[in-house]
Amino acid sequence: MLDIFWFNTREINFHACVAQTFFIQLFTAMESIVLLAMAFDHFIAICNPLRYATILTDSRIVKVWFAILVSGTVILMPLVLLLKQLSFCQSYVLHRSYCFHPDIIQLSCSDNKINGVLGLTALIVTAGVNSTFILLFYILIMKTILSFVSPEEQHKAFSTCTSHIGTVTVFYIPLMILCFVHRFGGKLPPYVHTLMPNMYLLIPPVRNPIIYSVKTKQIRRAIKKVLFPKGSEISF
Numbered sequence: 441m442l443d444i445f446w447f448n449t450r451e452i453n454f455h456a457c458v459a460q461t462f463f464i465q466l467f468t469a470m471e472s473i474v475l476l477a478m479a480f481d482h483f484i485a486i487c488n489p490l491r492y493a494t495i496l497t498d499s500r501i502v503k504v505w506f507a508i509l510v511s512g513t514v515i516l517m518p519l520v521l522l523l524k525q526l527s528f529c530q531s532y533v534l535h536r537s538y539c540f541h542p543d544i545i546q547l548s549c550s551d552n553k554i555n556g557v558l559g560l561t562a563l564i565v566t567a568g569v570n571s572t573f574i575l576l577f578y579i580l581i582m583k584t585i586l587s588f589v590s591p592e593e594q595h596k597a598f599s600t601c602t603s604h605i606g607t608v609t610v611f612y613i614p615l616m617i618l619c620f621v622h623r624f625g626g627k628l629p630p631y632v633h634t635l636m637p638n639m640y641l642l643i644p645p646v647r648n649p650i651i652y653s654v655k656t657k658q659i660r661r662a663i664k665k666v667l668f669p670k671g672s673e674i675s676f
Contacts, residue, residue, distance in 0.1 A: 457539040469512040479577040537573040614640040
């Protein structure tokens with residue numbers, strides 16, 4: 441995107457475009473699985489805290505990260521291989537500022553039904569299944585929190601989940617909007633099809649540091665020192 445704005449570079453090699461598509465979708469799948477792993481972490485910490493250290497050991501965490509990388513690669517590799525089998529004989533103009541899988545297959549003049557089905561399957565297997573399990577974990581977490589007698593314990597347990605809930609919301613809502621725009625937004629103005637993928641790609645990375653910084657006391661103190669140095673405090 442910076443290359444487009446700074447150097448007016450409006451062309452990309454096909455193989456580079458396919459590689460860009462693969463890594464964007466791989467990182468999306470990995471983030472979705474990481475959010476699921478974090479939900480499971482909160483579930484164990486709140487619902488079964490005495491077994492937390494024995495369930496989430498260092499070796500198991502390493503295995504989880506390895507499984508995240510392998511599963512994402514295995515799911516998305518067929519999409520990349522099938523993209524290279526397509527033939528393009530019409531317009532080569534993409535509607536987005538980066539290579540997006542549905543956008544590429546729409547430019548093909550060969551049969552791309554398998555590509556569309558596999559793309560939808562990959563989305564369901566990653567984001568669909570993961571979001572379902574995240575919702576299930578939080579239903580169990582809320583059931584456990586509401587069973588606490590002390591309001592202070594309820595507040596403390598719920599506050600540990602707020603940052604993750606915010607991150608899940610910021611990740612999945614733009615993704616859902618992007619899917620609806622692509623599937624049912626044929627009559628929408630062209631700028632919507634350009635704007636939504638950019639919002640989906642940029643909003644979560646920008647919001648995530650803000651969400652987690654608000655919950656971290658050390659970062660809040662550091663920001664306060666920068667914004668309000670000694671001698672310039674503002675009274676309210």
